Amino acid sequence: MKLEVKTEYFGADADFQRSRFAATSLKETEKSFLNYYANSYPGIEVSRDLEFLDFPAENKFTTLEEYTISDLWEESEDTDGLLSASFYPQVLRSYISSPRVSKRTMPMHLSYPSQVEHSILLYLSEPWSITATNKKITDDVFTYSSDISYNSRSKLATLSYTYSTLQDHVLPEQMAAFVKHQKAVLDDMGYNLTYNQGLAATVTDAPVSWLVMVFALAVLALAAFGAYKLYHHDPAPIGSYTVAYGESIGGWLILVMIGLCLSPITSIVALLTNNYFNQSVWQGLITASSGSYSPALALVLVLEIAVNITFLVFNLVLAVLFIKRRTSVPSLMVIFYVCGFLLPVLEYAGMSALNLPVDNSDIRGMWRSFVTAAIWVPYLYKSQRVKNTFVVQLQPPVQQEEATEEEADLVTNSF
Numbered sequence: 001m002k003l004e005v006k007t008e009y010f011g012a013d014a015d016f017q018r019s020r021f022a023a024t025s026l027k028e029t030e031k032s033f034l035n036y037y038a039n040s041y042p043g044i045e046v047s048r049d050l051e052f053l054d055f056p057a058e059n060k061f062t063t064l065e066e067y068t069i070s071d072l073w074e075e076s077e078d079t080d081g082l083l084s085a086s087f088y089p090q091v092l093r094s095y096i097s098s099p100r101v102s103k104r105t106m107p108m109h110l111s112y113p114s115q116v117e118h119s120i121l122l123y124l125s126e127p128w129s130i131t132a133t134n135k136k137i138t139d140d141v142f143t144y145s146s147d148i149s150y151n152s153r154s155k156l157a158t159l160s161y162t163y164s165t166l167q168d169h170v171l172p173e174q175m176a177a178f179v180k181h182q183k184a185v186l187d188d189m190g191y192n193l194t195y196n197q198g199l200a201a202t203v204t205d206a207p208v209s210w211l212v213m214v215f216a217l218a219v220l221a222l223a224a225f226g227a228y229k230l231y232h233h234d235p236a237p238i239g240s241y242t243v244a245y246g247e248s249i250g251g252w253l254i255l256v257m258i259g260l261c262l263s264p265i266t267s268i269v270a271l272l273t274n275n276y277f278n279q280s281v282w283q284g285l286i287t288a289s290s291g292s293y294s295p296a297l298a299l300v301l302v303l304e305i306a307v308n309i310t311f312l313v314f315n316l317v318l319a320v321l322f323i324k325r326r327t328s329v330p331s332l333m334v335i336f337y338v339c340g341f342l343l344p345v346l347e348y349a350g351m352s353a354l355n356l357p358v359d360n361s362d363i364r365g366m367w368r369s370f371v372t373a374a375i376w377v378p379y380l381y382k383s384q385r386v387k388n389t390f391v392v393q394l395q396p397p398v399q400q401e402e403a404t405e406e407e408a409d410l411v412t413n414s415f
Helices: 012-021 026-038 172-188 199-206 208-231 254-260 264-273 279-286 296-323 329-353 360-382 384-389 398-414
Strands: 002-010 046-056 062-070 083-089 113-122 134-137 142-151 156-167 193-197
Touching: 002 156, 012 046, 012 062, 026 046, 026 062, 046 134, 113 134, 134 172, 134 264, 156 254, 193 296, 193 384, 254 296, 254 384, 296 329, 296 360, 329 360
Parallel strands: none
Antiparallel strands: 002 062, 046 062, 083 193, 113 156, 134 142, 142 156
């Protein structure tokens, strides 16, 4: 396993780290950092030299670390084949004060102001059963919150913790509640993943959900019928442009064609890699006693299957029409680009409304789709090349054929 750590210090903490790095050699500091993590992971080793970035104007100091951990997973003593891995916000833990006694006559000092945010991102190699949870603990002198989320598509689990002090001391009369709430914080911190080696094959090689497969085939049939209708959609050329004056695909249209021919790969990869047809995944989503029970996510996956299949078929028929230079292409391409942007936006809005985790890559994808549409939609409307290229009809009017023959005769007679 690879562990990457990025730590940002601000204010007094930044000053302290700046002085520490100035007074100590980088190798000694790196060794100190390594020993810090070795308390939890004895098999940890440095895989990249320690780096630091100093931003004096912002009074921010950043350290970058990278390690490999060979003994992350530990075998259970009670269950054969069961492995577990623990993850703990160690940096945040160091900011939490644990009083030795709860009965005091004098106030207890606290570091103030302190605001610590600790996020652990777990990039998992296969689907996992993780239940989204969040907790908030509020005391007179501090606040704490934790949020556990999981994105089934990117297989990313996010453990987020925050801790802030509200004053620089704890009064004797506040101590009982403070100790109680601190214990609740310490009990909440950390997360364990378990992995059953005996069931691993069941997760990765699970039988196909035939119900989902039948649904996908039904969507495919409807999409194919729609593709048939689109193929026979035969509008007249823009203005007075005819086949006789048509141009071959060239210029910027080459880039459009390349993108159009490559984009089906995205839909195919999504259909094959997102466990849409994995029976175990669906059982977990619709079984109330399962740790991954989520009817909302099941609904989102059903819609994703329908959209990906429909968009794939639309993409394929549009590529054929594009190569044939059919008159319907400009308007259909506009629909293609607009839908390519709006569908991810609607998905993002729906998942947010259902309180489902959203990956940052989804947001970046929306921006890419927006930029693509903003570039090519105006081009399709304004370009003279587009008007000259897409002039071929499936069944051209007789008058157009006759006119074309007359024009050809005139060209021949002129020679």
